[in-house]
Amino acid sequence: MNVYNYHPITKEYLGKTTLNDSDKNPLVAGEYLIPANAIKQWPTVKAGDKQAVIFNGSGWSLVDDFRGVKYWLQTGEHGEPVELGEPLPIGALNYDPVALAEDKTAEYEAKQQAVTEEVPE
Structure with a gap:
């Protein structure tokens, strides 16, 4: 399973992490523990020149950079x-x-x- 990481302060997209068996929830079968500052939803926007992708609390968006x-x-x-x-x-x-x-x-x-x-x- 992939999760998508963002900076804890700026919320800027940092990259993808692939979770493995050690990240599985020991209490709920088939579920993974999602790390802090990461979400399952992949970035739905792509940054252009002088832009950055950020997590806005509910999804990904673009801001000037x-x-x-x-x-x-x-x-x-x-x-x-x-x-x-x-x-x-x-x-x-x-x-x-x-x-x-x-x-x-x-x-x-x-x-x-x-x-x-x-x-x-």
Whole structure:
């Protein structure tokens, strides 16, 4: 018999465990003892990109999973979601706009300097 395990805190699907004879209920013939944080129902959904499968108390469902995704805001503030279901902030960027602006400014100034040096007096 297979059971499907989930994390005790996040409820995230962890994988399948196959029960064997040592997991049989000694008091009820033909019945297995189901471990904690496991259910008999296999996951009925499949996670896509930036999603996770969780046990919602009665079955399996999907939540956003942006853990580990670094983001920046226009202000230069940055962060990284740490919990399942935690959304990215509105206006989040996948690059540092302040660093990009500094790089573009330096690039522009270098080109201006090169042009200035080329102009004969």
